[in-house]
Amino acid sequence: MGAVAEYFDNIKNTVTTIFEGMAVTASHFMRKPYTVQYPDRIPVRVQDTLPYRYRGILNVDLEICTGCLACERACPIDCIVIACEKDQKTKILTISQFDIDIIKCMYCGLCSEPCPTGAIHHTSEFEGADFSTESMIRRFVTDPIDAYKPKKGPETDERIAPILNRGMRYVNEFAQGGEAWNGGVVDDGAAAPGADDEEEAAAKQ
Amino acid sequence: MSTLRTEEMTLNMGPQHPSTHGVLRFIVRADGEVMREAIPDVGYLHRSIEKIAEKVGYHGFMPYTDRVDYVCAMFTNQGWGMASEKLANIQVPKRGEYCRAIATEFNRLASHLLSVGTMGMDIGAMTPFTHAIREREMINDLIEELCGARLTFNYMRIGGVAWDLPPGWREKALAYLDHFEPILDEYNALISYNKIYIERLANVGIISADEAVNYNLVGPNLRGSGIKWDIRKDLPYSVYSEFDFDVPVGKGEWGKLGDAMDRYMVRIRELKESVKILRQALKQIPAGPVLAKVPRNFKPPAGECQIRVESARGDMGWYAVSDGTGYPWRVHVRTGSFAAMGIIQKLSQGLMIADLVTLIASLDVIAPEIDR
Amino acid sequence: MQELINNIVAAGTFGKMPETLVAAIVIIVLSAVVFLGIAFPFAGIVSWVERRVWARIQSRVGPNRVGPNGFLQWLADGVKHVCKEDVIPTDSDHQLFKIAPYLVVLAFVLPWAVMPFSSSLILADMNVGILYMTSVTAITVVGVLMAGWASNDKWSLIGGIRSAAQIVSYEIPAGLSIFPVVLMTGTLSMQGIIRAQGWAPQHWFLFANPFTFVAANILYVSALAEGNRTPFDLPEAESELVAGFATEYSGMRYLFFFMAEWGNLFIIGAIITTLFLGGWQFPQVSNNAVVMNILQLITFNVKVLFLVFVSMWIRGTLPRVRIDQLMSLCWKYFVPISFVNMIGTAIWVAIWPEGNSVAGYIMFALGIVLAVIFIQRVMYYLRRSRMELYFRPTI
Numbered sequence: 011m012g013a014v015a016e017y018f019d020n021i022k023n024t025v026t027t028i029f030e031g032m033a034v035t036a037s038h039f040m041r042k043p044y045t046v047q048y049p050d051r052i053p054v055r056v057q058d059t060l061p062y063r064y065r066g067i068l069n070v071d072l073e074i075c076t077g078c079l080a081c082e083r084a085c086p087i088d089c090i091v092i093a094c095e096k097d098q099k100t101k102i103l104t105i106s107q108f109d110i111d112i113i114k115c116m117y118c119g120l121c122s123e124p125c126p127t128g129a130i131h132h133t134s135e136f137e138g139a140d141f142s143t144e145s146m147i148r149r150f151v152t153d154p155i156d157a158y159k160p161k162k163g164p165e166t167d168e169r170i171a172p173i174l175n176r177g178m179r180y181v182n183e184f185a186q187g188g189e190a191w192n193g194g195v196v197d198d199g200a201a202a203p204g205a206d207d208e209e210e211a212a213a214k215q
Numbered sequence: 216m217s218t219l220r221t222e223e224m225t226l227n228m229g230p231q232h233p234s235t236h237g238v239l240r241f242i243v244r245a246d247g248e249v250m251r252e253a254i255p256d257v258g259y260l261h262r263s264i265e266k267i268a269e270k271v272g273y274h275g276f277m278p279y280t281d282r283v284d285y286v287c288a289m290f291t292n293q294g295w296g297m298a299s300e301k302l303a304n305i306q307v308p309k310r311g312e313y314c315r316a317i318a319t320e321f322n323r324l325a326s327h328l329l330s331v332g333t334m335g336m337d338i339g340a341m342t343p344f345t346h347a348i349r350e351r352e353m354i355n356d357l358i359e360e361l362c363g364a365r366l367t368f369n370y371m372r373i374g375g376v377a378w379d380l381p382p383g384w385r386e387k388a389l390a391y392l393d394h395f396e397p398i399l400d401e402y403n404a405l406i407s408y409n410k411i412y413i414e415r416l417a418n419v420g421i422i423s424a425d426e427a428v429n430y431n432l433v434g435p436n437l438r439g440s441g442i443k444w445d446i447r448k449d450l451p452y453s454v455y456s457e458f459d460f461d462v463p464v465g466k467g468e469w470g471k472l473g474d475a476m477d478r479y480m481v482r483i484r485e486l487k488e489s490v491k492i493l494r495q496a497l498k499q500i501p502a503g504p505v506l507a508k509v510p511r512n513f514k515p516p517a518g519e520c521q522i523r524v525e526s527a528r529g530d531m532g533w534y535a536v537s538d539g540t541g542y543p544w545r546v547h548v549r550t551g552s553f554a555a556m557g558i559i560q561k562l563s564q565g566l567m568i569a570d571l572v573t574l575i576a577s578l579d580v581i582a583p584e585i586d587r
Numbered sequence: 588m589q590e591l592i593n594n595i596v597a598a599g600t601f602g603k604m605p606e607t608l609v610a611a612i613v614i615i616v617l618s619a620v621v622f623l624g625i626a627f628p629f630a631g632i633v634s635w636v637e638r639r640v641w642a643r644i645q646s647r648v649g650p651n652r653v654g655p656n657g658f659l660q661w662l663a664d665g666v667k668h669v670c671k672e673d674v675i676p677t678d679s680d681h682q683l684f685k686i687a688p689y690l691v692v693l694a695f696v697l698p699w700a701v702m703p704f705s706s707s708l709i710l711a712d713m714n715v716g717i718l719y720m721t722s723v724t725a726i727t728v729v730g731v732l733m734a735g736w737a738s739n740d741k742w743s744l745i746g747g748i749r750s751a752a753q754i755v756s757y758e759i760p761a762g763l764s765i766f767p768v769v770l771m772t773g774t775l776s777m778q779g780i781i782r783a784q785g786w787a788p789q790h791w792f793l794f795a796n797p798f799t800f801v802a803a804n805i806l807y808v809s810a811l812a813e814g815n816r817t818p819f820d821l822p823e824a825e826s827e828l829v830a831g832f833a834t835e836y837s838g839m840r841y842l843f844f845f846m847a848e849w850g851n852l853f854i855i856g857a858i859i860t861t862l863f864l865g866g867w868q869f870p871q872v873s874n875n876a877v878v879m880n881i882l883q884l885i886t887f888n889v890k891v892l893f894l895v896f897v898s899m900w901i902r903g904t905l906p907r908v909r910i911d912q913l914m915s916l917c918w919k920y921f922v923p924i925s926f927v928n929m930i931g932t933a934i935w936v937a938i939w940p941e942g943n944s945v946a947g948y949i950m951f952a953l954g955i956v957l958a959v960i961f962i963q964r965v966m967y968y969l970r971r972s973r974m975e976l977y978f979r980p981t982i
Contacts, residue, residue: 021920024410028905033964034405035342035644035904040969044349044646063363063378084511086275118278118369123377124511132363185311185372185379185506226741233829248745248910339817339907345645397972404968405904411818412906568745569827569909 060134063183065117067135068110070150074174075129077103077157081121089114090121090130094157103157108150112138123184127158128177223251226568230259234337234572237582241559245568253563253571255556261586268535268546273299273373273513276543281367283548284584286329289315289322290526292371294533294548297452297522299373302537303515311375311505312454317388317496318361318370320489324395325354326527327482327489330579334479335406337576338415343406350398357388374507385497392490399486407483416479417470420562420574427473430558433551434529435485436578439465439478446525458495460488475577482579514541528552528579552584621710622696630695630850631661637849637899644903671838676739679835683737688836688843690730695847697723698854703777705867705883707876716777717765720858721758724813727847728754731815731822731832734844738835746831749910750815750822756917757812757819763925764806767799767932768792768862771942781866786886793863794950795942798931803863805921805928807894810855812913815848817902821910856894857887864890 048056060066077094093107122131140146158170165171224247229240238259244251264283268276280295281288293315300307307315332347355365362370362378370376406412422432427440437444445462447455463484465477517539524531532549555578563571635650635658642649651657675684701716703709713719728751735747769775771792772783784791792799812819823831833844860866867883908916935943 020410027408027410029961030404030964031406031409031904032900033961034401034968035900036961036965037968038644038646041646043643043648044352045648047648061360061363061381063361063381064359065363080511084274086271086278116278116367117364118367119363119377120274120278120369183378185375185377186504224741234827247748335906339820340905341641342645342903345647349646394972401968401972406906409906411908411912414912415906415909567909567911569821569907572827 057134057136064134065119065132067112067117067133067138068115068121068148069131069133069135070108070110071129071131071173071177072105072108072150072155073129073170074127074158074177075105075108076127076160077105078126080124080126081130084120084124086118086120087114087116095154104154105151105157106154110148110150111146112148113143113146122180125177125181127160127174128180129158131177131180221246228253228571229256234575235582236333236575236580239575239580239582239585241571243563243568243571248567248569250563250566250568250571253559253566255559257553257556257585259586260582262583264587265546265548268543270542272541273515273543274511276546277372278367278369281369282583283587284526284528284531284550284552284581285366286581287319287322287326287527288366288368289319289370290524290531291548292368293319293453294522294524294526294531296371296373296375297524298520298533298535298546299513299515301520301522302518302535303373303509303513305374305507305509307375307507308504309454309501310379310503311507313496313500314376314380314505315371316454316458317380317493317500318358318368318376320493320496321354321358321388322368323489323527324486324493325351325358327486328354330527330576331402331407331479331482331486334416334573334576335412337572338412340406340412343402346398346402346405350395353391353394357384357391360384360387372506372509373513374509375505377506379505380500385500388493388497392493396487396490399483403483407480413469413476415569415573416476416577417474419470419475419566419570420577421471422473422558422562424473426558426561430561431554432529432558433531433554434525434527435478435481436529436551436555438462439481439577440473441465441467441477446523446530450523452522452524454496455492457499458492460492460495463488475573478577478579512541514539526551528555528581528584548587550584550587552578552580552582555580556585617710621699626696626699626850626853627846628661629853630846631665632658633849633852633895634664634845635661636896637902640896640899641903644900665842668842669839673838673840674835676835679739680737683733684835685840687730687734687737688840690733691727691847692843694724694726694730695850695854697726698857701777702854702857703781703861703866704887705880706778707880708884709778712776712778714779715775717769717775717780717858717862720777720854721762721765724851724854725754725758727813727851734836735822735832738832740835742828742830743832743834746822746828746834749828750832752910753815753819753821753913754813756914757809757921760805760917760921760925761809761813763922763929764802764809765862766925766929767802770929770932770936771795771799777861777866781861781868784865784868786865786868786870788865788954789944789947789951791863791865791947794947794954796932796935796946797950798928798935799863800950800954801924802928802932803859805925806862807855807859809917809921810858811898811901812917814851814855816852816898818905818907819913820902820907821913852895852898853891855898856891859894860887860890864894866890 046052046056057066077092079092079094082088082090082092089111091107091109092105094103094105096103117132119132122128125131138146165174224245226243226245227240228243229235230238235241240256240259242254242256244253262282264279267279271279277292277295280291283291296315299305328347328351332344332351335341335343335347358368358370359365360381361384362368370378422430422436422440424440424442427437427442432440441464443462443464446452448462463481465472465481467473467477468480469476515537517537519534519536521532521534524533529551531551532547534545534547534549535543536545538544559574559578562574566574638660639649639657649657650660653659653663675681698720700710701713701719703712731750731754732747735743735745735750738744768780772780774780774783788794793803794800815822821831822828823833828834833841836844867887869879869882869886871879872882873879
C-alpha cells in the first residue's frame with residue numbers, strides 16, 4: 011500500500027468507525043437505563059429481591075440453637091463468642107452468651123454451613139451502619155436460655171416447628187458431602203459434621 | 216551561544232492516581248511527555264495473606280483466598296481447593312467439577328469484561344466501561360444467586376463446591392449467554408474497531424515472544440505475544456479436557472505482534488471462548504453430589520504440592536506445605552500480575568506518559584494480586 | 588445598541604448626565620444581564636444536560652434528585668463550589684494562580700458580544716465579527732497555561748503545556764476552514780454571513796459545495812479541540828494527568844474553569860451555525876419585527892443546541908487521542924485538507940460567482956442519504972441486542 015493510499019485509507023477508517031460508534035451510542039438513547047435507584051426510587055425493597063443464598067448480616071434463632079459451638083469453631087476470624095454451661099445434675103445446656111461482632115464478620119458463610127439446625131444464618135439485610143463500634147456487636151442472649159435438643163421424630167412444639175423448618179431448609183441448601191474421603195489423618199469422632207460435632211461439644215462441657 | 220538547559224522530571228504516579236488500577240505507584244522519569252523510565256513500586260496493598268493461611272487452617276483460609284484477587288475470586292478459591300485436595304488426595308465429584316468450571320468461566324467473563332472496560336476508560340472513553348460493567352453486573356447477579364456474594368464468593372470448598380446450582384439457574388445462565396454474544400459484537404463496534412482506539416493501542420508496549428517467556432508472563436499477556444500456552448489446554452485440570460475450545464493468540468493484525476492491541480484482542484476473543492465452554496458445560500453437567508465428604512477437622516498428611524490454575528490473569532500457582540497438623544506450614548501464591556509488573560520498567564522506556572496508562576491497563580494488573 | 592442609548596438619553600431617564608456616562612452605565616448593565624442571566628446559567632444547565640445525556644448513553648440515569656428530574660443540579664453544584672474553601676498552594680505563584688481563572692472566563696464572555704441571536708439581537712455587529720470571535724476565544728490558552736504554570740505541580744504543568752500546544756495548533760485549521768465562507772460572502776461580519784444564506788438547508792453554506800461541507804466538519808472538530816472537549820480533552824485527561832491544569836484548584840476558581848468549558852460549547856455551536864447552518868434565517872412568515880426576531884432567536888438556539896448535543900454525544904462515544912496523534916491529525920490531515928478546501932472554494936467561486944443552486948440540492952440530498960444510513964445502523968444495533976435482561980425486579 012502506497013503512502014497516499016494509506017493516507018486516504020486512514021481518513022476513511024476513522025470516519026466509518028466513528029460513524030459506527032456513534033450509531034451504537036445513539037441506539038442507547040432508546041434503551042432503558044440499568045441503574046437500581048437504591049434506596050428510595052425502587053418498586054420493592056432491595057432486600058426483598060435478593061436471592062435466597064444471599065449472605066447478609068448474620069442472625070441467630072436461639073430457639074433452635076443447640077449450643078454445639080460448631081459455628082464458633084468454623085469462624086476463621088473468631089467474631090462469634092458463645093458461652094454455654096451444662097448443669098451437671100439436670101444435664102441441661104444453657105446458653106448465657108451469643109455475641110457476633112458484625113465489624114469483624116466478613117460474611118463468608120462458613121459458620122452457617124456446619125450448623126445442624128440452621129440456627130445461625132445469613133439474612134438478606136445489609137444495611138448495618140451504626141454510630142458506635144459497641145453497638146455493632148450483636149448480642150443475641152439477653153437472659154440465659156436453654157439450648158435446643160434435637161428430637162428423634164418431627165418437631166411437635168408449635169412455636170418451634172416453623173422456625174426449625176426454616177432452619178432446616180437453610181441448612182439443606184448447602185451441598186451435602188457425597189463420596190467419603192479415604193486419605194489423610196482422620197480424627198476419631200470428628201469425621202462427620204453435624205450431629206457428631208454436637209455430641210463432641212457436649213462432651214467437652 | 217548557550218544551549219537550552221533541560222532536565223528530567225520525576226513524577227510520582229500513584230498511589231492515589233486515578234488509573235493505576237488500585238494502590239500502585241510508579242516513579243516516572245520523564246522528559247516532557249516522553250518517559251525515560253517508569254519504575255513500579257509495589258507493596259502498598261500487602262496484607263500477609265500467605266501468613267494468614269498458617270494461622271486459620273485449611274477450611275478457614277478459603278474466604279481469604281477471595282481477597283488475593285478480588286476480581287476473579289473463583290480462581291483463587293479453586294486454586295486453594297485444588298491444592299488442599301492434592302495434599303489430602305481427595306477426589307472431587309464430577310458434578311462438583313462441572314460447578315467449578317461453570318463458576319470460574321462466568322468469573323472469567325466478569326474479569327475480562329472489567330479488564331476491557333477499564334482499558335477503554337484509561338484511554339478516555341467512559342461509555343465502554345459502563346457498558347462492560349453493566350454486563351458484569353448481570354454476571355454478578357447470576358453468581359450471587361449461586362453463592363450469595365457478588366465479589367468475595369467463597370463458593371468452593373475443599374472437595375467440591377458449597378452449593379449446587381439452584382433450580383432454574385441453568386436456564387437463566389443460558390438466556391444470559393444468548394444475550395451476551397450480540398452485546399459483545401456491539402461492544403466491538405463501539406470501541407474495539409474504533410480507529411482512534413486502535414491507534415492508541417497498536418504498537419504500544421510491544422513484547423516479543425522471547426521476552427514474554429523470559430519475563431515469565433502468563434495468561435493473555437503471554438498469548439498476546441503469540442505463544443499458545445493455556446493451562447486449561449496444555450495441562451488440563453478439572454474437567455477442561457471434556458470441552459472443545461480454542462486458545463486465542465495475538466496475531467499482530469493492527470501493529471507489531473505482542474502490542475497492547477493484541478493483548479486486548481486476546482481478552483475479547485477469550486470472552487467468546489468462555490461463552491463456548493459455558494454452553495458445553497451447562498449442557499453436559501451430570502447429576503450427582505457436588506461435595507466430597509471431607510472432615511471439618513481437616514488434617515492432610517505431611518507433604519507438599521504445587522498446582523496450577525489458568526486464572527483470568529493467567530497461570531496462577533498455589534504451593535502448599537503440610538506438616539500433618541490442621542494448619543498449613545507454608546502457602547505461597549504465584550500470580551500473573553506480579554510477573555507483569557516486572558516488565559513495565561523495560562517496556563516504558565521511550566513511551567509517552569499517556570502510553571504508560573495504556574500499558575498498565577493492557578497488562579491487566581490488579582493491585583491486590585501483586586502484593587497479596 | 589447605539590439606538591438604544593440614544594433613546595435613553597433622549598427620554599432623559601438619567602437627567603443631565605453626560606452622554607458617555609449613560610452609555611457606559613447601559614453597557615455595563617446590559618452585559619451584566621447577558622452574562623449573569625444567559626451565559627452563566629447556560630453553562631450550568633449544559634453541565635446538567637451533559638451529565639444526563641452521557642448517562643443515557645451509558646445505561647445510567649444521571650443526576651435526577653435536585654429539582655424536577657435533577658434540573659437544579661447545576662445550581663446545587665454551583666452553590667457547593669462557592670461555599671468551598673479556596674485553596675491556594677503555598678509554593679504556587681499566588682498572583683498568577685489567582686488571575687488564571689478570570690482570563691479563562693474572559694475568553695468565554697467576550698465572544699458573546701458578536702453573538703448573532705437574531706436579525707437585530709446582537710450586541711455589536713462588527714465588520715470583523717468572525718475574526719474577533721476566533722481571536723478572543725484563543726485567550727483561553729493564556730489562562731490555561733498560566734494555571735498550569737502557577738500551580739507549581741508537574742501534572743498541572745503538563746496539562747497546561749498540552750493545552751497550549753493543542754489550542755495554538757488547532758487555530759490554524761479552524762481559521763483556514765472559515766476562509767471558504769469568507770471567500771463566498773466577501774464579508775467577515777456575522778450578520779453579513781448569515782444574510783448571505785437562506786433559511787432552507789440547500790441554501791446553507793454547509794451544502795453549498797463539497798469543500799464547504801468538509802470545511803464545516805474540520806471547523807467543528809478543531810473547535811472541539813480548542814474547547815478541550817473529548818476526544819481532545821488531553822489538558823485535563825483524568826486518567827493520565829489527574830485533572831490536568833485544574834488539579835490544584837478548588838472552589839470558585841475551579842468552577843470558573845469548568846463553567847468556561849461548558850459555556851464554550853455554545854460558542855462552538857454558534858460559530859458553526861453562523862458560518863454553515865444559516866444562522867437565524869427563518870422564512871418570512873410575518874411582517875412584525877418582534878415576532879420575526881423571536882422566531883429567529885428560537886431557530887438560532889435550536890441549531891446551536893443541536894450542535895451542543897452532538898458534542899456531548901461525541902464525548903460519550905470516542906476515546907482520547909494521544910498528544911503526538913493530536914498533532915499529526917492537525918498538521919498532516921486538517922491543515923492540508925483545509926488548504927485544499929480553500930483552493931477548491933476559490934475555483935468554485937471563480938466558476939459560479941453567485942453560487943450553484945443545483946449543487947446545493949445535490950449536496951442536501953446526499954446529506955439526507957447519509958442521515959438515513961445512520962438511522963438504519965442505529966435500528967440495526969437496537970434490534971440486534973434489544974433484548975434487555977433484567978434479573979432484578981428493582982429496575
